[in-house]
Amino acid sequence: MNGFLIYVAKRFGQLVFVVVTGVTLAFLIAHFSPVDPVEQTLSLVTSFGATDPRSVEILRQSLRELYGTEGSLIEQYFLFWGRVLRGDFGPSLSAFPTPVMTIIGRALPWTIGLLTLATLIAWVVGNTLGAIAGYFRNSRAMKVVGLFVMALQPIPTYISGLTLLIIFGFLWPVLPISGGAQLNLEPGMTWAYISSVIQYGTLPALTLVLVGIGGWFISMRSLVSNIVTDDHVVYAELGGVPSRTVFSQYVARNAMLPQVTGLALSLGNVFGGAVIVEFIFNYPGIGKLMVAGIYAGDYSLVLGVTTFSVIAVAVAVFLIDITYPLIDPRVKLG
């Protein structure tokens, strides 16, 4: 147990390190940018006509406080940290005065739902096919599957996404191609709403699955074809252990461990969002939020989403790391 605590403490140290670096980087990029968020916002506001110089001055003052651009660099830095720790990134500009955190909170379930599901499906399908292809290397059917998956692998997200969009949106319009759910439906645990969410999620999820499968397939296949020649597998075969047991318990189970680590990492990255897919399918997640924020010139939203992503990814990876010893009995603690 003591060993486990040391392990957790070490991982926690890494977490803190990553978060501090990420937040500092975000702060520095924002700070040293040639764009002054206060002036930018002011020009945005004044372009609507309110140009009374006194009210502009008052607005400028309050925006300075809001964005924490007062005082020295160090003061601003700690001010920024204070806000990060409180989870307060100020109000969004494009949706004034809704707080950025609220907007992120609204987008988060969409992104997490879509990406978690797509990642899991891609992982399961890719690894199953990869394991079978690695174990039965001379099977003709698996060679065909392998060729197919390998051809899919290098095709980038936007291409698969656009292709699916063209096929199911224009050539054979059977699935909705834009949004997260039907707009006139009341969100809730109703069958109509849930089935709408599933329908709207199919194409973005399918895109992510198609893109994701190849990587898992290839790494699993090569893992398995290496493990097949490991002593313990050869020994089990010599021992007349039934092929099914050898495959599941001796080969797949050992090949699974690195793949579980990989899955954990990709699940952690769920919080980074899937910018392109969400953009193509107009899906209301974090990635879309980020892009919309950039289009709208919404400084606090963009900085907020970036900082949030950095922290959320790091925390997720940390949580997954500390559950890892439960899966692999050999993992060295401490």
Add this chain to the structure above:
Amino acid sequence: MTEVLDFKPAVTQAQDVLTIRDLKAYYVNDMFGVRREVRAVDGISLTVRRNEVYGIAGESSSGKTSLIKTLAGAIRPPMRVVDGSVNFSFGDTHIDVYAEPEKMKAARWQNLSYIMQGSMSVLNPVRRIKHAFNDFAFRHMGLDRRAFRQRVESHLQKLGLDPNVLEAFPHQLSGGMRQRVTIALATVCEPEFIIADEPTTALDVLVQQDVLGLLKEVQARLGSSVVFVTHDMSVHAAITDRLAIMYAGRLAEEGPTQAMFDNPQHPYTAHLIASLPRIGDVSTRKSLAGKPPSLANPPSGCRFHPRCPIAIDRCSKEVPEMLPSAIGGRVACFRAGEVAVK
């Protein structure tokens, strides 16, 4: 301790558990248009009898591991059996290993078990020891789960192992422990035939003694035949009844162990024995000139001739056949018996 069997030239077929005839197994490497053959096993014939420990000795890369992989039906591409046959006889069951893979599969662990080289890594690292016993032995025993568990526990106790090891993961055991566990695993079904490939090589000397004793004891109790492979001649002296010496993919000599140690017929055998340290002998051990030959491009004639101290002209031109030797074995040498250990 070692029981030396008298050599009986007319052995009846029923007493031979394993018969190998003119076996050839090559590594065939076909890549980027270049074909390369490595003749790891190149025309070997031998028989192993009931209730004997048959040793196979030779330097590393002499082909001894390839030989036993081949006889256990454990070869994988790029290695192939090019010619010859391997037959097992277990009671009334006769199995041609390379013609009847299904029969062979059914016999595994029931009649034929294996203690592998590198026993450190033969146990599945992510499963407990008890699962190994279940996977390997359960279906052969015809017992229910509880009775099976009791049988395994009592078997472990007979071998001086704590039944608690069943709950352990392999990495929690020491190297010696793991090797004892694999011996227990290989003997729990009381097989007629056990193949042991360098089972003591990675162990320190004291543990080695222990493991050898254990193996010998189990063999004696079960009356099984054991093929024991090691490069270590002192281990052969301690445990085997008959001994075969391999050189460059072929047999150089075969015979009763004791007689061979007393009076080696082949110059290579003589060299292997002479290089053993003896108590009270302070002279430096001679080593052979030259390297073991490449199996991809072996020397002509007798493969030992470039390193042989007594080679004659003929040795480089003709391949010597395995012929009966003066000590009741077989030897492949034109000048058989002309060397003696001093």
Add this chain to the structure above:
Amino acid sequence: MFKVLRDLLRYNREFLFGSLLIAIILAVVVASYFAPYDEMMTYAVIPDMPPGSEYWLGTNSRGQDMFWQLAASMRNTLIFGIVVALISRVIAIAVGLISGYVGGKTDQAIMAFNDTLGALPNIPILLLLVFVLRDQMTWPVLALTAALLGWTHDSRLIRSVALSLRTREFTRHAAFSGMRTTQILLREHLPYVMPIVFFTTMNNLIWAIGLEVTLSILGFSDINRPTIGGMIYWANAHSAMVAGIWWWIAVPMVAVVMLFIGLFLLAMSVNEYIDPRSRLARMGA
């Protein structure tokens, strides 16, 4: 080297096919230097012409010949990818070799930094940078940024090899014979990591081009400079699919798929050539 290439071409179908795809793309890139009009020019030809004998790949709604657009875009996109790959290779090799050679506490510190950088999500940080820099975000700046983000994984690979070289005999010999550290690293160790460098370069190239295309599709790069992503951006902006000008979107898509599959096949076959284990596996029964 020459013999290796010949053998790969003759006996490895993936390599042959990959080289073929890349050769086509390179031919198109070379063609871009012979374009009949300036690539930035709009309304140079009749708009919205479908592919045919006059315009091989058709023309778009902005009055540009798709073939010449594609040629210029492919060139710009490839140059971007190569610049990123080169810069990040230099960093990855330097960090990997030094960290592995020095070892100990320094190695741990460098790797901790390495892993931290690797753990940061790239896209949000890049987008933040794009956001604050706006028009100052020209392609060289973007390339530099991408290079600074894209070396951590590869430096770890190189470092693991360098770590094993450190204790080898020849390193000690070199050190005792008074070779300077930089000389040891460049002359003795660099050749050993070259295969990994080659393999990771391909992957890095794919990653960098993907990044550029992603940002361009979103309209976050200099949209007037023709790039593969930029072509798709303009097609989307003019709703090419709805307007029925499918070739506008199909041409860059097919081109980028060809490029990626080509690079991927090359990377794979080279990796296989380097790694004898997968070569053995290939032979099968």
